[in-house]
Amino acid sequence: MTAGAHGRRDRSGDEDLGGRLNQLRAGVLGANDGIVSTAGIVIGMAAATTRVPVILAAGLAGLAAGALSMASGEYVSVSTQRDTERALLEAEREQLARDPDAALDELTHEYVGKGLSESLARQVATELSAGDALAAHADAELHLDPDELTNPWQAAFASIVSFTIGGMLPLLAIILCPVEVRIPVTFGAVVLALVLTGWVSARLGHAPPGRATVRTVIGGALAMVTTYVLGRAFNV
Ligand SMILES: [Zn+2]
Secondary structure, three states, rough: HHHHOOOOOOOOOHHHHHHHHHHHHHHHHHHHHHHHHHHHHHHHHHHOOHHHHHHEEEEEHHHHHHHHHHHHHHHHHHHHHHHHHHHHHHHHHHHHHHHHHHHHHHHHHHHHHHOOHHOOOOOHHHHHHHHHHHHHHHHHOOOOOOOOOHHHHHHHHHHHHHHHHHHHHHHHHHHHHHOOOOOHHHHHHHHHHHHHHHHHHHOOOOOOOHHHHHHHHHHHHHHHHHHHHHHHHOOO
């Protein structure tokens, strides 16, 4: 998952939908990582040996290591982001307690910046502050919902799941195929899967999908060709 997918949301339905699409896109990118790294390992191994248990052991070890590495990276990144968000919320809470008038001026200024007139902005800020003042400041100034900070465990678990789903594809392709066609079939299955992940993640990110798909496929193909050449070098 990408760090940009977390933490930023609003109470409106559109923003919630945007958040879910971001999470979906992060999942597709995680699957993409799982596909490419596992494909590289099993194709490299299949180039070096025809023994299925050896290929399977290497593929599973690579899949587990990759999924856990991605999950711990995600855990650290989301935890750090959540610490930052909590510190910012704490600063807002302190300011509200210490100097509510200055806080109200600040919130008014935010709404003037968004295009409201001075008097309407003051009225909006005053009414919002009469309710949950901290939530109003967090929303307008930090684009955060204090009750909806991203959970690092959830992010880590999501990376494990998406990476594993992606990695299973080349692993199954290589161990289920007969030895003569093992490498080309796996290569082809991975290219097709990368066309799908490249296309879907570009569409979810509102990018033109053609170029993104070509880049994704070229990246994966380079990884597989590289490990194939390395594996051949050890084939005796
Ligand atoms: Zn404030």
